[in-house]
Amino acid sequence: xxxxxxxxxxxxxxxxxxxxxxxxxxxxxxxxxxxxxxxxxxxxxxxxxxxxxxxxxxxxxxxxxxxxxxxxxxxxxxxxxxxxxxxxxxxxxxxxxxxxxxxxxxxxxxxxxxxxxxxxxxxxxxxxxxxxxxxxxxxxxxxxxxxxxxxxxxxxxxxxxxxxxxxxxxxxxxxxxxxxxxxxxxxxxxxxxxxxxxxxxxxxxxxxxxxxxxxxxxxxxxxxxxxxxxxxxxxxxxxxxxx
Amino acid sequence: xxxxxxxxxxxxxxxxxxxxxxxxxxxxxxxxxxxxxxxxxxxxxxxxxxxxxxxxxxxxxxxxxxxxxxxxxxxxxxxxxxxxxxxxxxxxxxxxxxxxxxxxxxxxxxxxxxxxxxxxxxxxxxxxxxxxxxxxxxxxxxxxxxxxxxxxxxxxxxxxxxxxxxxxxxxxxxxxxxxxxxxxxxxxxxxxxxxxxxxxxxxxxxxxxxxxxxxxxxxxxxxxxxxxxxxxxxxxxxxxxxx
Numbered sequence: 001x002x003x004x005x006x007x008x009x010x011x012x013x014x015x016x017x018x019x020x021x022x023x024x025x026x027x028x029x030x031x032x033x034x035x036x037x038x039x040x041x042x043x044x045x046x047x048x049x050x051x052x053x054x055x056x057x058x059x060x061x062x063x064x065x066x067x068x069x070x071x072x073x074x075x076x077x078x079x080x081x082x083x084x085x086x087x088x089x090x091x092x093x094x095x096x097x098x099x100x101x102x103x104x105x106x107x108x109x110x111x112x113x114x115x116x117x118x119x120x121x122x123x124x125x126x127x128x129x130x131x132x133x134x135x136x137x138x139x140x141x142x143x144x145x146x147x148x149x150x151x152x153x154x155x156x157x158x159x160x161x162x163x164x165x166x167x168x169x170x171x172x173x174x175x176x177x178x179x180x181x182x183x184x185x186x187x188x189x190x191x192x193x194x195x196x197x198x199x200x201x202x203x204x205x206x207x208x209x210x211x212x213x214x215x216x217x218x219x220x221x222x223x224x225x226x227x228x229x230x231x232x233x234x235x236x237x238x239x240x241x242x243x
Numbered sequence: 244x245x246x247x248x249x250x251x252x253x254x255x256x257x258x259x260x261x262x263x264x265x266x267x268x269x270x271x272x273x274x275x276x277x278x279x280x281x282x283x284x285x286x287x288x289x290x291x292x293x294x295x296x297x298x299x300x301x302x303x304x305x306x307x308x309x310x311x312x313x314x315x316x317x318x319x320x321x322x323x324x325x326x327x328x329x330x331x332x333x334x335x336x337x338x339x340x341x342x343x344x345x346x347x348x349x350x351x352x353x354x355x356x357x358x359x360x361x362x363x364x365x366x367x368x369x370x371x372x373x374x375x376x377x378x379x380x381x382x383x384x385x386x387x388x389x390x391x392x393x394x395x396x397x398x399x400x401x402x403x404x405x406x407x408x409x410x411x412x413x414x415x416x417x418x419x420x421x422x423x424x425x426x427x428x429x430x431x432x433x434x435x436x437x438x439x440x441x442x443x444x445x446x447x448x449x450x451x452x453x454x455x456x457x458x459x460x461x462x463x464x465x466x467x468x469x470x471x472x473x474x475x476x477x478x479x480x481x482x483x484x485x486x
Contacts, residue, residue, distance in 0.1 A: 019448055022288045023419075024279030025463065026450070029270065031293075036267030045265045048293035053448075081428050081449040082436040112429075120429035137453075156453045176266075185324050186355075186363035193325045205262055205296075206324040207269070210380075210399045220268065 009224075010043045010070040010170050016050040017058055017076040017086050018153055030075045030158050037162060042172030042224070043071070053077055058089035066093075066148055071169065076153030078142065080122045090145055091127040101126045104141050111139030134164045144168075175229045176222040180215035183240065191239045192219075199232040201225070252467075253286045253313040253413050259293040260301055260319040260329050261396055273318045273401050280405060285415030285467070286314070296320055301332035309336075309391055314412065319396030321385065323365045333388055334370040344369045347384050354382030377407045387411075418472045419465040423458035426483065434482045435462075442475040444468070 014034050020026040031048050038045050046069060051057050058077070066072045077086030091098040104124035109116050123140035126132075133142035133151065137160050142151045149165055151158050181188075185206055196204050205220040219236070221229045257277050263269040274291050281288050289312060294300050301320070309315045320329030334341040347367035352359050366383035369375075376385035376394065380403050385394045392408055394401050424431070428449055439447050448463040462479070466472045 016291075019446065020450055020463070021275075022278060022291065023282040023465075024275050024277075024288075025282075025419075025448075027272065027275050032264075032267050032270050034267075035265060039266040039268075045267075046295065048259075048265065048291075050291035052289065079428055079449070079451065081432045082439050083448050115427075115429065117429060119432040122432070154451050154453045176268075184358075185322055186358070186360060189324045189362045189365070196325050203262065205268075205326050206322070207263055208322065208397050210397045220263070222266075 009172065011046045011068075012038050012043050012071040012073060013065045013069040014045060014048040015061060015065060015072060015074045016048070016153075017053065017074060018050070019053050019083070021050050021076075022052055030153065030155055033155070033159060034073055034075070034162070037166075038073075038169075039174065039176075041169055042174040043170065053083045053085055055085045055089050055092070058085060059093045062090060062093035062148065066146060070147060072148040074148060074150045075158055078123065078140070078150060078152050080119050080140075086150060087123075087126055087143075090143075090148065090150055094127060094145060096127040096129070096145070098125050099128050100124055101130070101132065101141075101143075104132055107132075107134075107141065108139050133161050136160055136164075173224055173226075174222070175224070175226045176220055177229050177233055179219045179221070179233060179237075180209075180217070181219065181240070182216050184216055187243070188240060191236060191243065195232055195236045195239065198235065199223075199228060202228050202232040204232065204236075252415065254289045254311075255281050255286050255314045255316060256308045256312040257288060257291040258304060258308060258315060258317045259291070259396075260296065260317060261293070262296050262326070264293050264319075265295055273396065273398055276398070276402060277316055277318070277405070280409075281316075281412075282417065282419075284412055285417040286413065296326045296328055298328045298332050298335070301328060302336045305333060305336035305391065309389060313390060315391040317391060317393045318401055321366065321383070321393060321395050323362050323383075329393060330366075330369055330386075333373075333386075333391065333393055337370060337388060339370040339372070339388070341368050342371050343367055344373070344375065344384075344386075347375055350375075350377075350384065351382050376404050379403055379407075416467055416469075417465070418467070418469045419463055420472050420476055422462045422464070422476060422480075423452075423460070424462065424483075425459050427459055430486070431483060434479060434486065438475055438479045438482065441478065442466075442471060445471050445475040447475065447479075 014031045021028045077084045126143050127145050130143040130145040202223040207218045221233050223229045257274045264271045320327045370388050373386040373388040445466040450461045464472045464476050
């Protein structure tokens with residue numbers, strides 16, 4: 001891996017907030033959805049962190065993590081029930097008051113009609129001066145504050161709201177090619193090491209497909225330049241054939 | 244949530260090591276497997292963290308995280324290829340030399356027979372004086388060092404190796420009951436808040452089932468005492484009926 005090129009890339013952290021993820025009740029598919037999207041845009045996800053619905057922990061981790069990345073994506077905890085503490089936590093993390101956002105209130109009143117009540121309107125209480133992220137499916141918006149994008153944990157909502165923020169994110173070239181092989185890691189690890197030395201700007205990964213009947217391992221070659229990916233793969237294959 | 248009872252519970256951190264998780268190539272099912280198992284044993288998972296195959300980051304996070312929990316479970320990066328840096332990182336994190344473990348070597352030689360080679364034997368290079376975790380499916384062991392259980396990322400291996408360490412972990416009572424409802428969060432959030440106030444030792448969660456045709460929300464009631472779970476649920480249902 002070429003550290004200098006990595007460092008010039010935008011970085012992201014995925015912050016998942018929710019007891020239901022920590023206790024195993026729910027399988028977290030959201031952070032993989034985001035990881036995949038960000039990877040394809042050439043943004044490096046440098047960590048994924050899951051924390052409980054505990055306000056002090058959320059505040060602390062928002063402060064710490066937002067300082068060490070270009071974009072922080074938070075998911076979970078922006079509903080109206082007492083276990084939803086993310087809106088308050090982001091306000092506190094950035095020393096902002098939590099205030100009723102007039103535009104959020106207007107959108108929610110229009111969407112909910114007669115069902116609107118003070119409980120639902122809690123979801124319009126947001127850090128002062130944040131930017132709204134439209135929620136086409138259920139109206140209660142997400143929000144952007146500083147470098148943080150704050151989204152709900154419900155996958156259907158999260159995924160539709162990603163489309164609303166995508167245009168705000170950089171898009172840089174990134175190339176990954178995959179290669180399946182029947183060789184074992186114990187046979188090609190030294191070849192992989194040599195190719196990795198020759199192509200430091202290509203990140204090579206090796207992943208056993210333990211119980212897959214079709215192949216034994218999958219290799220990935222990833223870089224910001226397509227030619228380097230191709231060259232590294234060609235070199236690897238040539239050395240494998242000569243083994 | 245009753246903080247004092249939570250604090251007396253054993254705590255765990257799940258550390259996932261691997262670029263393939265960060266870049267979205269692979270869906271992480273391992274940490275949910277562990278989260279579920281640990282929850283059922285009454286152990287509180289206080290965070291889940293995914294980091295890249297970068298040795299300095301692994302060392303730093305192992306040091307930091309192992310100090311703030313009773314048990315750290317690491318998964319990924321103990322294979323023989325150059326992107327497998329977890330064995331070295333754990334040795335460095337605890338200022339131990341990485342040495343060929345004679346018992347691990349013996350097991351691997353017996354399992355691999357003629358296929359054994361110096362590359363495969365890298366997987367027997369482990370932090371000095373660690374305890375081995377048997378790997379019934381492919382011989383290369385995991386290991387225990389201080390309060391850290393170091394396991395592979397391949398789900399089939401990880402899951403079978405969990406059975407080898409389960410007897411080392413505490414098992415404390417924990418009760419969770421779930422309840423599906425057609426009410427909306429915006430209708431019952433204040434009831435939930437009142438019940439939560441009356442039963443601080445019961446953790447109540449509310450989870451929208453957005454596109455599920457069968458119900459609108461699922462509630463969870465969790466505690467270390469079964470009677471408190473039952474009482475909180477009964478109270479909630481009574482108030483909901485009176486609404």
